[in-house]
Amino acid sequence: MTANAFLASYSAKVLEYTLAITYLILFVGFWRYVQGGKVAQAAKAVAHAPERIREAARGAAGWFSVPEAVYLHPGHTWARLESDGTVTVGLDDFAHRLVGPVAEVGLPQLGAGVSQGAAAIRLGADHKTVSMLSPVDGTVVAVNRSAAEQPERLGDPYGAGWLFKVKTSKLAANAKQLLSGEGARRWLDAAGESLAARLSPQLGHVLQDGGVPIHGIARELDPENWDHIAREFFLS
Amino acid sequence: MTSVAATAQPNWFQEKILLGMTGRQYLRSLVTPWNFAAAAIIAVGVPLMIWRFAFGLASVTNLSQTQPWGVWIGFDMMTGIALAAGGFTIGATVELFGLKEFHPIERPAILTGFLGYVMAVIGLILDLGRPWNMVQVMIRNGTHSVLFEVAWCVMCYTTVLSLEFAVPFFEWLGWKRLYTPLRKALLALTVLSVMFSTMHQSALGSLFIIAPGKLHPLWYSPWIWIFFFITAVIAGISMVIVESTLSHQVFAEKFKGQHVDLDKLTIGLGKAGAIVMFAYFFLRLQGVVDGHAFGYVKGFYGAWWLLEMVGLVLLPAFLYAYGARNRNARVVRIGGILGVIMIVFNRLTVSLIAYNWDQPVRYVPSWQEIWVSITLVTVGVLLFRWIVNRMPVLTPPADAPAH
Numbered sequence: 001m002t003a004n005a006f007l008a009s010y011s012a013k014v015l016e017y018t019l020a021i022t023y024l025i026l027f028v029g030f031w032r033y034v035q036g037g038k039v040a041q042a043a044k045a046v047a048h049a050p051e052r053i054r055e056a057a058r059g060a061a062g063w064f065s066v067p068e069a070v071y072l073h074p075g076h077t078w079a080r081l082e083s084d085g086t087v088t089v090g091l092d093d094f095a096h097r098l099v100g101p102v103a104e105v106g107l108p109q110l111g112a113g114v115s116q117g118a119a120a121i122r123l124g125a126d127h128k129t130v131s132m133l134s135p136v137d138g139t140v141v142a143v144n145r146s147a148a149e150q151p152e153r154l155g156d157p158y159g160a161g162w163l164f165k166v167k168t169s170k171l172a173a174n175a176k177q178l179l180s181g182e183g184a185r186r187w188l189d190a191a192g193e194s195l196a197a198r199l200s201p202q203l204g205h206v207l208q209d210g211g212v213p214i215h216g217i218a219r220e221l222d223p224e225n226w227d228h229i230a231r232e233f234f235l236s
Numbered sequence: 237m238t239s240v241a242a243t244a245q246p247n248w249f250q251e252k253i254l255l256g257m258t259g260r261q262y263l264r265s266l267v268t269p270w271n272f273a274a275a276a277i278i279a280v281g282v283p284l285m286i287w288r289f290a291f292g293l294a295s296v297t298n299l300s301q302t303q304p305w306g307v308w309i310g311f312d313m314m315t316g317i318a319l320a321a322g323g324f325t326i327g328a329t330v331e332l333f334g335l336k337e338f339h340p341i342e343r344p345a346i347l348t349g350f351l352g353y354v355m356a357v358i359g360l361i362l363d364l365g366r367p368w369n370m371v372q373v374m375i376r377n378g379t380h381s382v383l384f385e386v387a388w389c390v391m392c393y394t395t396v397l398s399l400e401f402a403v404p405f406f407e408w409l410g411w412k413r414l415y416t417p418l419r420k421a422l423l424a425l426t427v428l429s430v431m432f433s434t435m436h437q438s439a440l441g442s443l444f445i446i447a448p449g450k451l452h453p454l455w456y457s458p459w460i461w462i463f464f465f466i467t468a469v470i471a472g473i474s475m476v477i478v479e480s481t482l483s484h485q486v487f488a489e490k491f492k493g494q495h496v497d498l499d500k501l502t503i504g505l506g507k508a509g510a511i512v513m514f515a516y517f518f519l520r521l522q523g524v525v526d527g528h529a530f531g532y533v534k535g536f537y538g539a540w541w542l543l544e545m546v547g548l549v550l551l552p553a554f555l556y557a558y559g560a561r562n563r564n565a566r567v568v569r570i571g572g573i574l575g576v577i578m579i580v581f582n583r584l585t586v587s588l589i590a591y592n593w594d595q596p597v598r599y600v601p602s603w604q605e606i607w608v609s610i611t612l613v614t615v616g617v618l619l620f621r622w623i624v625n626r627m628p629v630l631t632p633p634a635d636a637p638a639h
Contacts (some may be wrong), residue, residue, distance in 0.1 A: 015525050023518040034510050034557045169336035172497065 035083070064093040064188045067158050071178035072187065073135030075235040077121065078158065079178060087136050087171060089114075090162040091121065091154065094191055095132065099123055099230055100216020102151045107143045107164055114138060114166060116174050119236055121163055126219075128227040131236040136174040138166030191233065252408070255625060274614050281611025284604050288362055296604040303592060303599035305363075310587035311580070311609050312359025314440055316352050317390070318464075318471040318579045322479065323349020323397055324426075324433040325472030331426040338504065340496040343404060343629045344483055345476050350397040351619055355612045357394060362608065382442045389436030396428045408627040437468035444586060452590035454532050454541040457523035460586075466516045467582055473509040474552075474575025477502055481569050483630060486621075490630045499565035506568030509575060510556035517549045537590060544585065548578035 066072060071079045076095035080088045106122030106129070114120045120134035142165040147153045154161040168174065179187050195217060218226035246256050254262040288296045299306050326345035329335050361367045374391075378384040399418060406415035441464025444451050457463065484491060484498055524530055532538060555571030558564070588599065624630055 012525060012528055016522060019518065019522055019525060023515075027514065030514050030557065031511070034507055034560050036561055169334065172337055 064097065064192055065158075066092065066184045066188055068181065070158060070184070071135065071175060071180045072184045073116075073133060073178055074187075075117070075133035075135070076191075076233060077132050077135045079135040079174070080158075081171065082165070085167070086141055086165045087138060087168050088162045088165050089120075089135060090157055091123075091132055092188070093157050094188055094195075095230075095234065096154050096157045096161070097215055098195070098218050098233060099125065099130065099226075100219055101125065102154065104129075105148045105151050105154070105163070107148055108134075108140045110140055110143060112140050114140060116170075116177060123230075126223075126226075130227050130230040130234060132234050133236055134166075135178055136166060136168050137170045138168030140164050141167045195233075252626065274618055277607075277611055277614045281608055281614070284608050284611070285362060288604075288608070293363075293365060296602060296608075298599060298602045298605070300599065302595060302597070305587055305591075306599060307584075307588065307601045307605050307609050308359045308363040310584050312612055313356050313363070314583035314587050315580050316356035316359065316612075317437065317440060318468045318583060319475045319576065320349040320352025320356070321433060321437060321468040321472035322476040323352075323400070323472070324393075324429040325469055326476055327400070327426040328430050331423050332430065335504075338501055340632075341476060341480050341498075341501055343632060344479060344624070345472075346397065346400045347404075347620060347623060347629050348475065348479050350394075350401045351616045353390065353394045353397055355616045357390065359609070359612055360390075382439055382445075385439045386436050386443070389432045389439065393429060393432035393436065396425050396432060400425050400429070404623075404627045404629050404632070407633060433468070434465060438462065438465040440464050441586075447591070450592055451586065452532070452537050452593045453527050453529035454524060454537060455586050455590045456529075457527055459519070459523055459526070463516070463520065463523065466512060466519065467579060470509060470512050470516065470575055471579040473505050473512070474572045474579070477505050477509075477569055477572030478576055481572070483624070487624055487630055490624070499563075502565040502568050502572075503560050503563055506556040506565075506571060507560035509568075509571065510553055510560055513549055513553035513556065513575070517545065517553060520545060520549070537593065540585065540589070544578065544581055548574055548581055552578065 066078075069080060072092055073079065076092045076098075078090050078092050082088055102123045102125045104122070104124035106124065108114055108120050114134040114137065116135060116137050117133050119131035121132040123130050123132065144153075144162050144164060147161055147163055218229040221229060246254075250256060250258065255265075257265065284296060293299055297306055297308075322345040326338060326342050330338050330342045361370070364370060370387075372378075373384060373387040400422065403415050403418045403422065406412075406418065438461040441461035444456065444460050445458060448456050480498060480502070524533075533541060552571040552574035555567050555574065559566070559568030559571060592598070
């Protein structure tokens with residue numbers, strides 16, 4: 001202990017506490033640096049600015065929008081990995097436009113298990129209900145009560161219209177069954193075309209104007225049996 | 237190979253041991269430059285081990301009463317055990333913390349851990365002056381000794397690792413009655429592995445608490461046992477990054493048709509590594525301040541300490557952080573290699589280079605000691621390859637649950 005005589009015990013303590021506080025302050029910055037980056041920012045941008053991204057996507061995708069970083073299930077639900085590791089689930093733009101305004105949104109219970117391809121969401125209107133499938137396996141950790149109470153929120157399908165969040169351990173396996181990016185856009189376009197084929201006799205002029213499909217296409221097509229059409233597209 | 241299969245059905249031995257080849261074909265497949273190098277190392281190393289048991293430690297080592305611990309302890313035991321920490325680190329990540337996406341690298345990590353421990357135990361037996369007295373640990377109540385804890389924990393943990401490894405082993409043999417209960421017990425085994433690892437990884441550091449006058453003040457700290465545990469976690473993470481990268485290159489054909497996003501897992505490990513290393517850097521600084529040892533940051537040992545702290549702790553911490561932030565697995569892998577080097581550097585420094593640093597006569601290992609250490613590493617690598625080529629380690633069977 002001779003080589004350190006310059007350090008009296010009080011000043012050593014001061015140095016220790018200073019070091020500890022310095023560490024804590026620097027750790028905040030370091031933590032934020034490690035957690036940040038390209039992907040986290042993209043996820044954040046989707047969460048906070050759905051409008052802007054949807055607008056950008058709409059131009060490219062034709063009628064129906066699908067933002068980046070969203071995985072689509074063939075039953076027209078979507079899944080998005082959040083920065084906290086949970087997966088947010090909702091119904092896609094196609095589903096929202098197909099069904100139109102709904103009176104009732106049935107969501108799974110908190111803590112319930114959902115399975116990929118099994119019914120998890122219920123949409124009700126005109127005394128009819130249609131089920132929609134969960135895009136991923138997992139346990140429900142949050143449900144969007146405001147979407148259940150105010151179904152008009154589904155008008156923002158990738159933003160305020162999210163339905164529930166799950167904690168999943170099988171995202172990698174589940175993702176193989178899902179579509180994303182250009183593939184998702186093309187698939188959505190194809191779904192739109194197959195819908196257009198049905199629409200043409202009745203509503204052809206609406207679409208050939210280049211307009212965006214109206215809200216509640218299925219009900220326009222067949223007010224009595226719109227739920228059959230919806231089930232066909234939702235695979236439920 | 238196909239023509240043979242068409243004419244005669246390969247028997248059990250050919251299928252399981254010779255990878256479906258005939259004896260002649262198998263021997264021919266072994267003729268590679270790497271195998272020749274390995275054979276040369278072992279051909280010298282094994283006789284050296286026999287020599288050591290026949291003629292005593294003094295006949296092959298430079299150990300003395302002042303320096304009773306050499307590379308067999310500093311490298312084989314101290315470093316080997318730390319680098320084998322991936323088994324419990326990844327086991328805890330998957331089984332206890334529930335991060336199931338790391339499941340594809342759990343089995344290779346456990347195998348690396350198991351072989352690391354077996355090799356460390358062999359190194360330890362070589363180093364014991366009277367290895368036959370080892371049984372005394374089990375029958376005597378030596379609770380006053382740190383080595384007692386190390387011995388018991390290493391024994392228990394090696395047993396736990398062998399049970400964890402028994403799952404792919406029995407799957408390979410097709411013994412469902414044995415691997416089914418073991419698969420179910422994996423959670424309990426992981427709890428035990430975390431407990432034993434926490435105890436003995438830190439106890440290896442506790443061994444130095446009683447040597448404040450012998451270990452250089454820049455490395456000595458009453459908290460050295462905490463440093464040992466934290467560096468074991470860093471070693472586990474770094475080793476898994478390096479090992480999985482090498483496995484994916486060497487055994488690429490085993491991963492065909494598999495969709496394991498190794499880059500993503502590597503980046504996840506890098507994130508954890510960055511946080512742990514950053515904290516470790518400040519803890520080490522705190523250790524130096526607490527030991528009033530800043531005055532020693534000069535001369536050879538000061539430079540050596542700075543090399544470790546800046547080049548092998550701070551630099552990989554930032555490489556991990558940069559790689560994790562920018563989703564760059566390559567940078568994380570470079571950090572992983574530096575992390576592994578850091579462990580070797582740290583353990584050799586604590587147990588050899590900075591130990592007895594003020595003694596007039598310093599220990600320099602004999603070539604035989606180094607050769608035996610290299611032999612043990614070579615045998616470990618060969619066993620890893622032998623097992624991975626046969627047993628479901630890199631690609632668990634489809635019916636294996638994600639635990």
